[in-house]
Amino acid sequence: MSTTKPNGRSQGPAAEASPPAADPPGTIEPPGHFIPLTRKYLRASLLKYLKDDGADVRPFTHALHCLASWRHNQYRTRLLHLLEDYLPFLPDGDTTCLADVTETEKSAAHRRFIDGVQALLESANYRRLREEDIQKLLDAKTPYGLHLNVDLTAFDDVLIYYRGTAERVREARNPWLLYLRKEQFNEPLFQRLFLLLKLKPVEARAKELMDQDGIDYGKAEKKVRKIRSQLPVGVTSSHIYLKLFKRIPKVDVEMLFPNTKISFRPFDKLKLFVTAGGGTVAGVAGSASKLLVATNPITLSIALAGLSGVVFRQVMGFFNTRNRYMMVLAQNLYFCTLANNRGALTLIADRAEEEDTKEDMLLYVFLARREAVSRDDLDAVANDIQTFLKERCGVSVTFDLADALRRLEEDGLVSEDEDGELTTMAPEDARAHLDGLWDGLMDPGCMERVEKAKPAFEAL
Template sequence: MSSIDAQAASAPIATDYSSARADGPPQEAPGTVTGTDDEVSAFDAISPESERARERFIPVTRFALLDRLTSPTAWPNGQAQEARRFFRYLDHWRRQQYTAELHELEETYEPFSPDSDLLMTRAFSPDERAVMQQRILRGMERILQQANYVQIQHSDVAQILTQDSAYGLDLHVDLCAFDELLLFYRGASSRRNHRRRWNKFYLREEFDVPIFQRLFLLFKVKPFEKHVREVMQTQQLNRRDAEKFVKKARETIPSEVKESCVYMKLFKNIPRSDIEMVFPNTRVRFRFYDKLRLSATAGGGLTLGTVSAAGKIAMLASNPVAAATALFGLGGIAFRQTMNFMNQKQRYMVVMAQNLYFHAMADNRGVMLKLAARAAEEDIKEEMLLYSVLAKEDAYMQDIEAIDAAIEQYLASSFGVSVDFDISDALERLTADGLVVEQPDGRLLTMPPAEAALHIDKKWDLFLDELPDPVSAEGMEFEGYSGSR
């Protein structure tokens, strides 16, 4: 351990509640951005760095936090080792709770999974599938919120989609193609990148690219019939024209994307102005500069070809061979210019695919597993921080805001991070597990570390004894294989 780490580890969380309340928000470490204590809104995701609120995500591993919080000098009467043992018990206990919740969610998701290779032995009515679909959405929303992700509302998605591209692409997404759509992010920051532009004489320049460090996408494609009915109603079209409109709007959606499936994607370091590329129906459009360049090239080539071929075409009666050669050459020029347009669009697609390849993290069921693990880790970090305060000092419910500020100050001074600590959520979990009890006078009575570890041990012993039998209220069992979805 370095000397800096040793100094930080030996410094316990400040518990001078009165001074914490008077001092206001924690002092920011150098290089961090001061935000507000308000909840992070989706619009903040596209605001300048200096205007964004702090997020609740704690960008420190639970292992580093465990070492800091259980240093020998941080606990009185040699309780550091007992506290470490309790935190390890609590870590495994919290993960087990998420595992039990995840089992039920995975069972519900199985009929909607595009990757399932299991035998389907249960049929579901449309109403049952609708109930299960909403259960998946609500379950994922809860996991994402516990993992300290922030939701991006549809109105904000539309605004983000108009931003200039960081990769020089002009992308378009039709959000009306989706029956369900969820977007969550965690870690809205920026990174340095390089580019060369013609108006700067192609000199190399640095610029900041606003990014989402993590971006979650859940979508379900709207059933074709439902989409057609909506187009008929909103655009006053007859059924034939509405079907043509919908087919053209959905022609970029790969055939592998099924209407009956719910898709989940997790990405990293996605430029905020290029989130269009994570959707399955992304259209690549030409930028104004490319339209101008290609139009000028095509127009010039066709004009020169037409002028040079005009004389030979006029000799069609006297010299048909020369006229045919001129027509063939003119057709070749037109074909070459058409291919230039197609090749430019193909280059755009390659740029989008190459960048997306390095941003992808997980798909579908893998997303559920990864986010559930992150949610459990966020919970245990919050609980370790709060317990480290409540177990050492007399605390009351009226001190909660000051304790919150003290923990935020500790994270800023020890790790140089600015966090909006979610104290109410952590206190609710510790109370639900019986580790903290609120007395009639408002005092928060907390079990000492050794007793708390035994308490978790007993809860583990009862866990399997009280394990409920899984009961599925949807579907009907049948024999045989249901075939493809």
């Protein structure tokens, strides 16, 4: 479902944390933590705000530049570790791994990777879809006339995250008005949608079907392999698939899964039955009457050709309807895909770095401009930041102050005494401090910590 399966292997803080509440399908979410501004624009707006406030802009410019560079280095290291954990499960790798990876090491890499991806998505201000919300989306009717069935129990890991919702206006002809008039309707969208999938091994899935259907292992395994044969070439349970999409209709989430099955809605079945059945019966009746009165081979041949044409037309009508469904599926996947697998992971890491950097710059500037700040003043600081974003930048955001404060404290730019008073480094000192952190990256102690943080296997 919306998380790794109960019998999946992903454990740890990120996996155990309950997903944040998502908004019901079809609604527009309230403002979240995502700041829909480029880093360059936000930095320029902050510097202009400081200049208007009478501050010396130059030291703040250097401090913000050093802060962004330091955050980039941290995310680069974070991404490299994730990519190393991803190597045993990468579907489209073009390099060779010469190291022997044991099952224990592979299982540990799997756990680290799932936890790391979830933490990265949360840093990028993505929100996790709950299991009940996913089920509502899968059960919803699509305006395309396309209905897809998805078997989520076939997956070992399923993660769905999104960031931002919107609506677009679409037009469609109403079948209850005999398709004579178009009607407009609002279609809810996910602005960004992330999907992680890993199929269950054939053996594990076969054992589940044994208990579910009451059959022996041989029949269950044969059933699983028959279903898996309908998947795209190269899709196996040994790979983890990452997908990133843009502007995906909420009711079309099910078409993003590789094991979808196309089925017709009751109205489509009724229409096909009436048109195909009625047309065939009429054609057969007309052809039969001609056959009964036929007195020469030419008349007989014409009657048989007419009967075959009627049957062929109705059969082709069925396949044309199915092909129309497939075209809608292909168009959505082609125009809405942003990145896959390693590219998706890199893009998410870039978005997470961007969000953290913007939050850190905002909090640092507003803390540095205050004479004294205590824990009790943090709500007022968050309100000031939100007011700045709304009045100066035209965006409504719920600023994630706690997360940004934690990072600034870890970097030593903000410190807290026993009384809860916060002290923020001056811009000149902050620049020198961050420069010192850069110099310390090559120290033996720092390099040893990096080595310890590496995966349990070494990829060559």
